[in-house]
Amino acid sequence: TQFHPRYRGHFEITMMENNRFLVINEVDLEDYLYQVVPSEMPISWPLEALKAQAVAARTYAVAQAIYSRQGHLGFHVADSTNSQVYNNHPESARTTQAIDETAGEILARSDGVISSTYYYSTSPQAVLTNLSTWKDTSGLGLEGNSPWFRWSCTFTKTELEGLFPLGEIASVEITERDGVGRVVCLVVSGSEGKESIEGELNIRRALRPSSLRRVNDSLGPQSLLPSALFFLEQQRDAGGKLQSITIYGGGSGHNLGMSQWGAKGMAESGYDHLSILTKYYPNATLITHSQQLRY
Numbered sequence: 001t002q003f004h005p006r007y008r009g010h011f012e013i014t015m016m017e018n019n020r021f022l023v024i025n026e027v028d029l030e031d032y033l034y035q036v037v038p039s040e041m042p043i044s045w046p047l048e049a050l051k052a053q054a055v056a057a058r059t060y061a062v063a064q065a066i067y068s069r070q071g072h073l074g075f076h077v078a079d080s081t082n083s084q085v086y087n088n089h090p091e092s093a094r095t096t097q098a099i100d101e102t103a104g105e106i107l108a109r110s111d112g113v114i115s116s117t118y119y120y121s122t123s124p125q126a127v128l129t130n131l132s133t134w135k136d137t138s139g140l141g142l143e144g145n146s147p148w149f150r151w152s153c154t155f156t157k158t159e160l161e162g163l164f165p166l167g168e169i170a171s172v173e174i175t176e177r178d179g180v181g182r183v184v185c186l187v188v189s190g191s192e193g194k195e196s197i198e199g200e201l202n203i204r205r206a207l208r209p210s211s212l213r214r215v216n217d218s219l220g221p222q223s224l225l226p227s228a229l230f231f232l233e234q235q236r237d238a239g240g241k242l243q244s245i246t247i248y249g250g251g252s253g254h255n256l257g258m259s260q261w262g263a264k265g266m267a268e269s270g271y272d273h274l275s276i277l278t279k280y281y282p283n284a285t286l287i288t289h290s291q292q293l294r295y
Contacts, residue, residue, distance in 0.1 A: 003088070003089060003090055005035075005087045005088075005090075007025050007027070007035075007087065008027050008028070008031040008032075008034070008035065009025055009026050009027030009028065009031060010025075010026055011023060011024065011025055011026070012024040012026060012074070014074070022073070022074065024074055024075045025079075029058065029061060029062070030099060030103065032061060032077075032086070033054060033057055033058055033061070033099045034091050034095070034096055034099060035086055035087040035091060036057050036061075036084050036085065036086050036087075037050060037053055037054050037057055037095040037098065037099060038089045038090065038091060038092045038095040039084075039085040039086060039087060039088040039089045040053060040057060040084060040085050040119075040260075041053045041095075041260055043089075043092040043094050043095055044094075045264050045267070046264060046267035046268055047094065047097065047098055047267070048266075048267040048271065048272050048273045048276065049260070049263040049264045049266070049267040049273070049276065050094060050095055050097075050098035051098040051101060051102050051272075051273035052258065052263050052267075052273040052276040052277050052280075053098070053119070053258075053260065053263065054095070054098045054099045054102045054105075055102050055105050055106065055107065055117075055273065055277060055286070056107075056117040056119050056257070056258055056277070056281075057084055057117075058099075058102070058105065058106050059106040059107045059114060059116075059117040060083075060084060060116050060117050060118070061076070061077055061084070062106050062114050063114045063115055063116045063117070064076045064077050064083065064116070066114055102273065104288040105286055105287075105288060106286075106287060106288070107277065107281055107284035107285065107286060107287075108284060108285055108287050109283060109284060109285070110283075110285065117257055117258070117281060117284075118254065118256040118257030118258075119253075119257045119258040119259070119260060119280075120251075120252065120253025120254050120255055120256065120257065120258075120259060120260065121146070121148055121226075121251070121252035121253045121259070121260050121261060122146040122148040122149060122227075122250075122251045122252040122253065122259060122260070122261045122262075123250075123251050123255060123259040123261075123262060124149065124150070124227070124229050124249075124250025124251040145261065145264075145265070146215075146252070146261040147214045147215050147216060147217065148214060148215075148226055148227075148250075148251060148252035148261075149215055149250060149251070149261075150214070150215055150248075150249075150250050151212055151213060151214045151215075151226055151248075151249050151250070152212075152213050152246060152247060152248045152249065153209035153210075153211065153212045153213065153222075153225075153246070153247050154209075154244055154245070154246045154247075155207070155209065155210075155244060155245050155246075155247070156243070156244045157169055157242055157243055157244060159210060160172065160188070160242075160245070161190075163206065163207070163208065164188045164190065164195055164206075165192075166188060166189070166190025166191070166192050166193050166194070166195060167190040167191035167192030167193070168190055168191040168241075169188065169189070169190045169242055170189045170190055170191065170241075170242055171187075171188075171189045171234065171242060172186065172187075172188050172189075172232060172234065172242075172245050173186070173187045173188075173189075174186060174231065174232065175187050175196075178200070180229075180255055180256075181229055182200045182227070182228040182229055182254075182255060183200065183203055183228045183229075183230060184198060184199060184200055184203070184228070185197070185198050185203075186203045186206070186207075200228035200254065201224075201228075201254070203225070203228055204224040204225040204226075204227070204228055205223075205224045207224070207225050207247070208221070208222060208223060208224060208225075209221070209222050209225070209247075212226070225247070225249065226249060226251065226252040226253075227249055227250070227251040227252055227253060227254070227255060228254075228255075229249055229250050229251050229255060230247050230248060230249030230250070231247075231248055231249075232245050232246065232247045232248070233245065233246050233248070257280060257281070258276070258277075258280035258281070259280065262279075262280070263276045263280070266279065274286065
């Protein structure tokens, strides 16, 4: 059934240029979480995973309030994946329980600094560098039940020429990876020039597959690649001209911080939320808001 969101707190509406409105929902931190956690993690998942998600989401929000990177716009967090997804799903008794049982808990470094606790959907367990590692299922581990553990997609030359206006596409090359294996520079060459795309998110947005194959199913058009942990193979005709490329990838999200499917797997194996947070944020300590004020 269609979800018609209701909002806690109150709204501030400001008239902007070009007859546009800026609408800001002012809400208490814990009330904010009631509408974030069920939007970021399935409510059917184990309670300890939901509690880990609640602490991570709370810490992220506190960090945004402290550093106020969007303060000049009058707010601290957006309601989308630009910050944390907010109120895309109704509140749930299970996520409310997870939030209430971790009330006030945030993560801090030993020097008291509160930094953004990033999280993402699925880790591929290992850096993907060739087809043999992509097919290897020996490291399924905590992530193996995620539909995003392995995926692939193909771009025809015609599709590539629609994405990159460089004439006849001659090649697509990975030229740089970062320390965790994500592709951070992709070079597309054509008869009318060359384009270098830098940054994992820019690369994922540039490569928009018309279809995508996952572990046990297939999906239609995607607005971006699931992750930048991938390698590619180029298919050419007898004359050496590019016909298509196939991308083999693993995981979903930016691969920084806590893997949500990993947290689910740990919780199902009997770990509590403190153990989950320690695994994914090893340099952080759990404190409360009142303790933060003493730093």
